[in-house]
Amino acid sequence: MLKISRTKVGLFLECPRCFYLDKKLGIARPGIPSFTLNNAVDTLLKKEFDLLRKNGEAHALMKKYKINAVPFKHPKLPAWRGDINRFEGAQALHRPTDILLGGIIDDIWQDTKGKLIIVDYKATSTTREISLEDKYKKGYKKQMEVYQWIFRKMGFEVSDMGYFVFANAGKNRPSFDGRLEFELSIIPHRGDSSWIEPTLYKIKECLSKETIPPYSEECEHCRFYRLIRGKETKH
Numbered sequence: 688m689l690k691i692s693r694t695k696v697g698l699f700l701e702c703p704r705c706f707y708l709d710k711k712l713g714i715a716r717p718g719i720p721s722f723t724l725n726n727a728v729d730t731l732l733k734k735e736f737d738l739l740r741k742n743g744e745a746h747a748l749m750k751k752y753k754i755n756a757v758p759f760k761h762p763k764l765p766a767w768r769g770d771i772n773r774f775e776g777a778q779a780l781h782r783p784t785d786i787l788l789g790g791i792i793d794d795i796w797q798d799t800k801g802k803l804i805i806v807d808y809k810a811t812s813t814t815r816e817i818s819l820e821d822k823y824k825k826g827y828k829k830q831m832e833v834y835q836w837i838f839r840k841m842g843f844e845v846s847d848m849g850y851f852v853f854a855n856a857g858k859n860r861p862s863f864d865g866r867l868e869f870e871l872s873i874i875p876h877r878g879d880s881s882w883i884e885p886t887l888y889k890i891k892e893c894l895s896k897e898t899i900p901p902y903s904e905e906c907e908h909c910r911f912y913r914l915i916r917g918k919e920t921k922h
């Protein structure tokens with residue numbers, strides 16, 4: 688069985704070569720520092736929705752956006768959220784490729800028909816209108832669709848409609864005073880996870896090969912590496 692995380696699926700979509708180097712040859716990209724402020728927002732939002740989850744109450748934000756749902760209660764939710772082990776999360780086996788696809792979710796709501804709604808928290812600070820269309824947010828949609836696919840594979844009825852809860856830190860204040868104020872908003876996304884199964888087959892095929900996939904011309908990192916190699920060879 689091959690364990691693949693949602694993040695590695697994203698890496699494969701971005702560049703099969705980097706994915707191959709990581710998953711097959713164990714050469715991962717240099718890491719980046721964790722987004723501690725974003726993690727703090729996630730932690731507090733989880734606590735906020737958990738308070739309502741206990742009593743099956745809807746959040747004011749759900750009411751504002753007319754979302755007929757409540758935070759979903761399930762004994763495995765802490766594990767799916769990575770609260771117990773941040774490398775576990777929710778997992779589902781794709782039998783034809785023997786790939787165990789896993790992902791750490793932020794939250795799940797349940798609508799009045801019992802369908803699960805995947806929810807992801809995002810922290811930002813922008814004066815522009817928040818949209819999922821800009822370059823760096825395209826991955827958010829794929830992220831949501833992987834989670835929808837995993838929970839369907841786990842046997843749950845999952846709505847195509849998922850929600851991003853954005854916490855947008857305001858900068859329009861005279862001073863910091865030791866606190867940030869966030870405006871919360873919800874951005875809906877109707878997911879289509881039909882791309883996932885074909886991608887799992889491609890991942891399996893990629894890793895079955897002995898040759899490293901080609902680098903992407905657009906990528907500055909490999910370009911940088913090739914420039915160095917070129918100089919080294921010359922000298």
Ligand code: SF4
Pocket residue numbers: 701702703704705706902903904906907908909
């Ligand atoms: S092209 Fe970029 S993303 Fe692909 S392997 Fe090279 S560094 Fe990684």
